[in-house]
Amino acid sequence: MKLKIALFGIAKEIVGSSSLDLDTPDEQSVAGLMNQLRSQYPALNELTSFAVAVNSEYAADDYRLHQRDEVALIPPVSGG
């Protein structure tokens, strides 16, 4: 399936775009997606951390993604 992933902050700079269209297996897990992103963009491994959000909530590693999900990559937050 094709996933559209929203990117913010340093993740946007690493990928060079504010969103990414990614080919990924159907029902890919969040952990699997993170591994795919880490190997495609090794600079992500240098971050303090990163998380995946689905539909505006932090997603667990074993969550299975669907094409209709709104997916975002969340690098270390620094609001406040």
Place this chain on the structure above:
Amino acid sequence: MHIHLTDQPIDVAAVLASVQDDGAGAVNTFIGTVRNQSTGRRVVRLDYEAYDAMAIRQMEHVAAQAQEKWPMLRQVAVTHRKGRLDIGDVAVVVAVSTPHRADSFAACQYIIDTIKQVVPIWKKEEYEDGSVWVAAHP
């Protein structure tokens, strides 16, 4: 609860007014402002980027968690700014009202501390000779 994300200067008085409550004997406020230095470097401005929908959702969760922990909370307000901020600008305001003051300090601190951990807002510090996304790297 009163949760806002804005690219305009924050009206602190309006945030305070939103937590006014006749059952409250205490209003506690945290105001986060832009500092002129960071780890020894002179900061000239900050750029805040937000994932708007999720940021609002997560600020609502934090306020709801505070209401669970402190059931006596009367009103909670959080307003976070985004976009370009200059030195001295207000970046975030948290205000709570409670019957008694001790709970207001605790709840206000919980809310700002948790916001800084979970709300998807990113701060880029601009220096005279470069810029850094805060907390991105160890």
